[in-house]
Amino acid sequence: MFETNFLYKTKKGKAVVGDSLELMKSMPDNSVNLVMTSPPFALSRPKEYGNKDQADYIEWILEFTKEVQRIITEDGSFVIDLGGAYQKGSPIRSLYNYRLLISMCDEQGWKLAEEFFWYNPAKLPSPIEWVNKRKIRAKDSVNTVWWLSKSDFPKADIKNVLTEYSDRMKKLIEDSAKYYTPKKRPSGHDISDSFGNDNGGAIPSNLLQIPNTESNSKYLKYCKDIGIKGHPARFPSKLPEFFIKFLTDEGDLVLDIFAGSNTTGWIAQQLNRKWLSFELDHQYLSASVLRFLDKEPFEDVRPKYEMLQFDKNAEIDAEGFLKQSVLFEPEAINISRNARPKRRANV
């Protein structure tokens, strides 16, 4: 798949510039284990990366979700992160994320495996008019993250994402006799002394508290060095990390259809999964290669980035590129000679 039209590739994955709806159409049925993504949200005021008008949003995105349903495996999952929004000009919430969920389940037959909520305590207050100026709404710091599947039993193992025990639980495990007496709860629910067993960690809840504060990341550092802006709506890497570990095994294929700065591909690579990342904006995807660099001196990074970004006629083949440099080892990044996509039209 995507043998020639990738922008860059590593041993485990490929980043491809293009409209993901079209790119998905060229993929076989039942071939992806997890699609993890965050689409442009339906904002009342469109942002720089092509957010859709609220009125057309559901219709637009349902076309993508239909294709996702076709390409994921029977036990595959689709995880979609959607930020909340207000209706245009009014302090009334848009229901677009809930409408999308209901349409997907009712019209396309998706199963809601579980709803997750991503709480970002570092989120800045917005919208300014309702929260800061008039002070009539609370800060919106939770995104809805729908985990959907084709079947009732998508592949999942919560043991892969256990969280650290609380101090109280650690004490209980150390000496359960001292800290805990088994008894029946008022509900009649019997809590046995196995409650004090060490299972390697606590079962996480569906409220994921992940601050989006990766200001020191390598990607941002390189962006700054090169003089470009980082992607404005990046995932914190812990978000895709949680779902990739939870819902896939090593060697499985993870796809992000709105890849932006390719956080998903990068983290999938770290976790030994295969990955594919589709992004409409050539510049965002070019900059995402910076995530995959490691100890490169700045002088070497800029020409590589520019090669991806500007030099559309460059005769660079994977072999030549590798001969020139050992910078991308051990996960060598090859640049295809055919991967010189046109600049995107604004969505």
Ligand SMILES: C[S@@+](CC[C@H](N)C(=O)[O-])C[C@H]1O[C@@H](n2cnc3c(N)ncnc32)[C@H](O)[C@@H]1O
């Ligand atoms: C919310 S951002 C995703 C950010 C990403 N999660 C990250 O960590 O960087 C949504 C992205 O979808 C891209 N996009 C919009 N329409 C697209 C399409 N039809 N095909 C592929 N990408 C698209 C936008 O350019 C934008 O970068």
